[in-house]
Amino acid sequence: MRTQAPPILSVHDMRVGYRTPRGVVIAVDGVTIEIAEGEAVGLVGESGCGKTTLGRAIVGVLPEEGFVEGRVEIGGRDFTALPRDERRRMRGEEIALVFQEPMTRLNPLMRVEDHFVETIRAHKSDVTKDEAKRMAREALKAMGIPPTRVSSYPHEFSGGMRQRIMIALGIVLRPKLVIADEPTTALDVIVEAQILSILEDLKDSYDMGLLLITHNLGIVAQTCDRVAVMYAGKIVEIGDVRDVFAEPKHPYTQGLLRSLIHLDTTELSSIPGAPPDLLRPPPGCRFAPRCPHRMPVCTERVPVLAEVEGGQEAACFLYPGS
């Protein structure tokens, strides 16, 4: 599937750093990833692995002290080289962002409907106010927000409803790519499932590409086509979800999947140690200090992603090509 459709998103050799008082932290270090139209890719990893930074860097919304190298193509255009105004236009029309806490993105003093009118008319100045309101109602209705609530204020909604509103707002202009960063982490499990099924429907009905950033492997298994596993700023494994969950190749993926506690868990497992300090990452493979399969080469050279089998790639010296 990913080879036929042209990629809606193509990230090539991206490096993202932050200047901190203690020095420069490279939070994302040489990441390459593509997403096809209608494809959902899960980006998973634990706190501090760089997954959120990567998502923000792709759409160019990093804090001041961040810097980005590498190439991002959205719909075939070099996004990083575009003027600021054009990038702003594309955020909304071609890319939607959905974050964990919708309240930080909604203006508490603005009626829900007016958020839509503002967004729509900022991008499409020829749309009348009434037409924009109609579009808002349709978009909200598709997310299960009844028309009786469109002129309420954000605080009058529950957490799950706010997230639905955020998604409706993100997709009202029919973008081709949605980047969702922990969109359900603040929600309870039933509401989480409601939101995930909405994202799935959207992907299928509008052929949207979806980058789902999460720490929750279960969510990725159930909603994504492919999964990329990040560790200490690098993608260590990427492949079809069925392959990666059935037979993880990278020792980190293996350890992470084993440590998951799910309904069929019969014994506990964990990965010894802790992720490295990215101010001074260890030489070679960054997982080597915690790896049960560590070899001398692992601390001498940096492994690169290479195909292990059937499109499943891992960055690990256990496999030829790394």
Add this chain to the structure above:
Amino acid sequence: MTDPPIVRVVDLETHFMVRESFADRLFGRSRGVVHAVDGVSLEIGRGEVFGLVGESGSGKTTLGRTILKLAEPTSGRVEFEGTDITRWDEDAMRPLRRKMQVVFQDPNASLNPAMRIVDAVGHPLKIHGIETSRRGLRIAVGDILDRVGLSPPDPFLDKYPDDLSGGQKQRVAIARALITNPSFVVLDEPVAMLDMSVRARVLELLLSLKRDFSLTYLFITHDLATAKFLCDRIAIMYLGKVAEIGPAAPIYADPKHPYTQALLGAIPQPDPSRRVPPTLPKGEIPDAVSPPAGCRFHPRCVAAIGTCGWEPRDLVDRIEDRWGRLGLDDFERERAVIGELSAIRLQADELVIVAGGRADDAKAIIEDVVREAPALGGAVESIAAASGSVIVRFRHPTEPPLRQVGGRDVACVLY
């Protein structure tokens, strides 16, 4: 359970007055009383891991805090080791605090960042006058740090919380809870903030400490998978009440309450052949200020029937649902007949829509709504149009009691 329970809770209620926000005062809203825990009875046997499972807003944390007397019970009874402590004040509780301890979710919030580890962990010993000498404290704290896996302990003693990782901080919080040699520990989401790869290590530690120190745990969590692994018995809570309670094994093997079934079905599993379940409860856990009548889960339940406790405001929600499905033109037409939903008058078992000359149109719409919601329809006694109003009468709702079904207790009219 032949031994007497270590904790017994009988018909416990913990209600809070809602503190009104500035906006509430500005708009003259009164927020009322939160029914956080609303009639819970349970027993925790010595040596058990008892799981209190529920979503946010279920009252699980408040119940845990009430058992510890960190929240004041409104009515009912709390017994600890056979003694009724319901009305004990803080002075009376102080000696008991050695024996009942708590570990919270967020070690960053429960550890003072300006306090060295030796002082933080040794603090309870000082308070209870068990050990006051500097040297004695260092030895005692060193011992307990060693037991929680922070070994060798010496390098940790003079560190500050910020010098430690999340997993290490939670171990410090566990050490502080155990240093007084308690018999009962409330664990409130103790691993929820930790990364997956270290969670298991903390859970293993908790299990081994339980054996070594002969502890009883009340494990409070939203995570059914972890509860399944850890707990001997569980109670599933929803909006201040117990929906299902009993030994963990039969509940997980064959959940009876539709809420338990929904929760278990919604947990994302690391299995790509499973998809998000097609039928999910609608909406979210409602406000505990005015919980639904009857079974509190009924407005969201996919298995609901006529006797679940339907009430007039449920009909208003169904009208709103219908309007959400209709095209915008049909919606506007029906709203012109029914009027604003906020203008619908709700009485005890009765709903009144003032529709003026269009009462018959309004009645027809309401009949459609009721037809579309057969479970709710089962509770409607009559729909009548008279002198410009539509009056819908409901059967009086009753609350399902806990009944024994298949080796556990379930509060659901289906059984």
